[in-house]
Amino acid sequence: MRKRKSFKKRDLLGWLVMLPTLLLFAFYVWEPLLENVRLSMFSAVRYELQEFVAFDNYIKVINNPDFIAAFKNTFSYTLWSLVIGFLVPIALGILISETVRFKGLFRVGIYFPNIVPGLATVWIWSFFFNPGKTGVLNIILSKFGIDPQLWLTNPHWTIPLIIITLTWKSAGATALIYMANISSISPDLYEAATIDGAGIRQRIRHITLPSVFSLAKTLLLLQIISVFQILYEPMVMTNGGPNNASISLMMLMYRYAFRDFDFPSGAALSVMICIVLIILSGIYTVATRKKED
Amino acid sequence: MLFQSYTDKKDGAIRGYDIKSPKVKVLAAVILLMCFLIVLICVFPAIWVMLAGFKDIKEFTRNATIWPTAFDFEKFRVTWKAFKFGKYYFNSAIAVGGSTICAVIFNGLLAYGFAVLKPKGYKVAWALVMWSLLIPATTSIVAVIRNISLIGLKGSFIPIWLAFGANAFYVVLFKEFFEGLPSELLEAARLDGCGVLQVFIRIMLPLSKPIIMVVAIFAVTAAWSDFLFPYLVLNGSGKETVMVKLFAFKDTPTDAVSVLRAVVFSIIPPTVLFAIFQKQITDSAAAGAVKG
Numbered sequence A: 001m002r003k004r005k006s007f008k009k010r011d012l013l014g015w016l017v018m019l020p021t022l023l024l025f026a027f028y029v030w031e032p033l034l035e036n037v038r039l040s041m042f043s044a045v046r047y048e049l050q051e052f053v054a055f056d057n058y059i060k061v062i063n064n065p066d067f068i069a070a071f072k073n074t075f076s077y078t079l080w081s082l083v084i085g086f087l088v089p090i091a092l093g094i095l096i097s098e099t100v101r102f103k104g105l106f107r108v109g110i111y112f113p114n115i116v117p118g119l120a121t122v123w124i125w126s127f128f129f130n131p132g133k134t135g136v137l138n139i140i141l142s143k144f145g146i147d148p149q150l151w152l153t154n155p156h157w158t159i160p161l162i163i164i165t166l167t168w169k170s171a172g173a174t175a176l177i178y179m180a181n182i183s184s185i186s187p188d189l190y191e192a193a194t195i196d197g198a199g200i201r202q203r204i205r206h207i208t209l210p211s212v213f214s215l216a217k218t219l220l221l222l223q224i225i226s227v228f229q230i231l232y233e234p235m236v237m238t239n240g241g242p243n244n245a246s247i248s249l250m251m252l253m254y255r256y257a258f259r260d261f262d263f264p265s266g267a268a269l270s271v272m273i274c275i276v277l278i279i280l281s282g283i284y285t286v287a288t289r290k291k292e293d
Numbered sequence B: 001m002l003f004q005s006y007t008d009k010k011d012g013a014i015r016g017y018d019i020k021s022p023k024v025k026v027l028a029a030v031i032l033l034m035c036f037l038i039v040l041i042c043v044f045p046a047i048w049v050m051l052a053g054f055k056d057i058k059e060f061t062r063n064a065t066i067w068p069t070a071f072d073f074e075k076f077r078v079t080w081k082a083f084k085f086g087k088y089y090f091n092s093a094i095a096v097g098g099s100t101i102c103a104v105i106f107n108g109l110l111a112y113g114f115a116v117l118k119p120k121g122y123k124v125a126w127a128l129v130m131w132s133l134l135i136p137a138t139t140s141i142v143a144v145i146r147n148i149s150l151i152g153l154k155g156s157f158i159p160i161w162l163a164f165g166a167n168a169f170y171v172v173l174f175k176e177f178f179e180g181l182p183s184e185l186l187e188a189a190r191l192d193g194c195g196v197l198q199v200f201i202r203i204m205l206p207l208s209k210p211i212i213m214v215v216a217i218f219a220v221t222a223a224w225s226d227f228l229f230p231y232l233v234l235n236g237s238g239k240e241t242v243m244v245k246l247f248a249f250k251d252t253p254t255d256a257v258s259v260l261r262a263v264v265f266s267i268i269p270p271t272v273l274f275a276i277f278q279k280q281i282t283d284s285a286a287a288g289a290v291k292g
Helices: A009-039 A056-063 A065-085 A087-097 A103-115 A118-128 A136-143 A158-183 A187-195 A200-227 A232-237 A249-259 A263-292 B002-008 B016-020 B022-053 B057-062 B074-082 B085-117 B122-134 B137-150 B158-163 B168-180 B183-191 B196-207 B209-225 B228-234 B242-248 B256-291
Strands: A042-045 A048-052
Touching (some): A009 A042, A009 A263, A009 B122, A009 B137, A009 B158, A009 B196, A042 A263, A056 A065, A065 A249, A087 A200, A118 A158, A118 A232, A158 A200, A158 A232, A187 A200, A232 A249, A263 B137, B002 B022, B085 B122, B085 B158, B158 B228, B183 B196, B196 B209, B209 B242, B209 B256, B242 B256
């Protein structure tokens, strides 16, 4: 703590330096969060608010049959991303940590998808998942004598395949974080384990994995928070189909606000999503604070 | 010899002394092979889209092949002209340039306040900024777009630029860097009678070149890839960026090969940037994200 003193010129100057940016945060982040709550309780014609309707918009949104589908799907996205998206970066990080030659190439290679714009990624992968004979994955499968698959048009596969696309894009960047963590493990630990007769597999299980565990917990929560907001991937790849099999809550919000221009309903759905996210980030804050103690 | 290099291995479960055993040699070779396969999976989609861009629509929809029959750059030129990509590149350049400048100046100033000036009560603002790191902009997009429309800034680059001035992740990056600077230097400058802004411009900025580079690179790639917010603000105004155009393809029937070539156009600039700054980018990606 600095010396206790009253509010001085220096403090005022400090706040003045920070003010422009804080105003931007207020405009883009803080005010809209509150504004959403207000919007969601009114009826509106385009941007003009009409009258106070309390929770009518919320009831309307929840009673929309698409809402149940979107709600279920959003959890399905999150679950699949835990199965696929969570483990792949850990595996990548461990594998590349065990190489010496070409390590630089591997680092750059796995990070490359992260540099490809998200929109370009979803366009490319929608062509990969083309169900016809000329879809890229079907071409590759045919080389192994496997029949063409339906890919995204099979409603059971839609969500996992979209998650695979997401994982392709983000796993490398996450793997780099794990690699930094793994390379900071003290060599003494491995050497002591070797003296105790531990083989390589046991060393990975008892030394490498436990030490990435606390980092993994943090990244897991961040991943849940980000996948919960999945929006443009299904929008471009499947438009929510087939038959609502991949529509997400954020996508439903987008449809309300920017396709039907029903801003209050879009805001109501935003508020509901936000409450879930605030709870999740509350858990995140508690979890990370414990780690620091 | 390939296995020679393992004797100096500094991290991971396979240690230098293991490599004498033939079993470990096989394991190391298998891991190496898997890593090459992984890298292939990572770059193949981008290579494929370039190859597919050389096909015409008949070839693309009928031939079940990956390799195109001919490499004719004329096809890319035709798509470039037909969809006026020159204009979209120009618009993207304006959007990216302004966004990057805003990202560096505004977030840098705020971090200067948090890390060095620390005016009374700054912790409240810091907590609010950290909170917004977890609640990304998309949830409040309805209210943001409405506000922008109400103040008449729809169809303008200004809201796109300024949006990058409020990025909690960049603030964290700057703050951590500033906290690592020697405080004696700043103290000495202050005793010499330098004002708050003078210290920032004369001392902080010249010392901060590495972090400015990192934030600028992140901001350039993020601003280039951004499309949802720019789409809602700029679509139909004649100021559409490359990504806005690529997003609009979703609703306008376009032949597949043109979309593919547009995808190629959208990938080239970030790929070039990555090729130049690969080390800075991969290093800061590994270090920065954990703390954010």
